[in-house]
Amino acid sequence: xxxxxxxxxxxxxxxxxxxxxxxxxxxxxxxxxxxxxxxxxxxxxxxxxxxxxxxxxxxxxxxxxxxxxxxxxxxxxxxxxxxxxxxxxxxxxxxxxxxxxxxxxxxxxxxxxxxx
Numbered sequence: 001x002x003x004x005x006x007x008x009x010x011x012x013x014x015x016x017x018x019x020x021x022x023x024x025x026x027x028x029x030x031x032x033x034x035x036x037x038x039x040x041x042x043x044x045x046x047x048x049x050x051x052x053x054x055x056x057x058x059x060x061x062x063x064x065x066x067x068x069x070x071x072x073x074x075x076x077x078x079x080x081x082x083x084x085x086x087x088x089x090x091x092x093x094x095x096x097x098x099x100x101x102x103x104x105x106x107x108x109x110x111x112x113x114x115x116x
């Protein structure tokens with residue numbers, strides 16, 4: 001089951017919910033939108049994950065950086081990148097376990113997600 005939610009984000013901070021800070025702690029890889037201050041802040045908070053900044057082609061970044069044996073992937077990405085990465089995860093048997101839309105005034109919507 002997907003956990004769908006949305007929330008306004010003020011001053012580039014993520015919403016203070018039970019899932020807002022912890023989802024990436026269990027993930028082996030964290031994809032993040034390098035053009036988003038919110039996503040960069042989340043990447044700076046990540047502990048123990050391998051960080052992959054989305055610069056350029058997300059498919060190439062996936063194929064160059066994700067091992068076929070990877071068990072957990074997460075991200076804070078734009079919707080379009082999320083859709084591509086979700087399908088790549090499904091190709092290797094990973095399913096989205098959590099998805100939360102983050103709406104930030106004046107910025108493209110981000111999706112905070114995890115697949116295992």
